[in-house]
């Protein structure tokens with residue numbers, strides 16, 4: 001589904017990703033962990049198409065298509081969706097309208113017509129209940145005045161409505177209370193499926209107790225220094241990153 005090969009990326013003249021390769025197949029959940037500043041968010045931002053990053057070499061293909069030939073909207077329409085690390089506020093735009101507009105844009109790309117209003121409301125009510133959110137969220141401006149945990153639930157709500165092929169979630173677990181962590185994890189698990197890939201950027205093992213990844217990668221200084229399964233995340237929790245830094249320096 002997604003193939004990243006020997007990717008080099010710079011921001012403002014500094015090289016941040018230094019030869020990163022990663023393959024995500026449909027049906028897999030990948031977790032990216034690693035020390036602060038190692039390039040985790042840069043990777044998901046480059047895949048999603050954020051513009052401040054300069055790709056100096058390497059390639060990324062999504063379902064066989066070169067994504068560097070697709071702008072940010074085309075990537076979203078193709079099914080690549082990045083939740084925001086700090087979900088943005090859009091004053092004056094109601095959540096419900098944004099969700100509907102985004103869903104209709106996706107349907108249009110699939111050659112489908114606009115979703116009929118009653119069908120949309122039924123869908124949204126079902127997803128809101130699943131995420132244990134209050135329906136008043138729909139009438140509020142996007143993320144305006146939402147608590148940190150509410151923004152994260154909203155991010156998952158968007159994913160549940162839009163059903164991307166590749167869902168990328170950056171630090172979805174930061175700032176969640178225990179109950180919200182369970183609800184958000186339940187939402188992510190419900191996205192799992194044989195047609196969908198999920199990329200989770202996280203600092204903590206805790207999320208991965210609820211959403212057990214198929215693959216865990218440790219990003220160090222712009223490269224994947226080690227990959228493993230869910231046990232690797234548990235090992236990192238107890239041992240930290242020093243041993244990996246030492247291994248990759250050797």
Ligand SMILES: Nc1ncnc2c1ncn2[C@@H]1O[C@H](COP(=O)(O)OP(=O)(O)OP(=O)(O)O)[C@@H](O)[C@H]1O
Nearest residue numbers: 011012016034035036037038039040041042043052
């Ligand atoms: N827009 C930008 N302008 C300047 N430097 C940037 C920009 N984006 C990222 N960087 C730099 O790139 C490096 C990698 O950042 P990135 O956010 O990808 O790391 P991270 O692994 O996600 O870190 P964290 O764990 O702290 O979230 C950092 O040194 C950061 O300062």
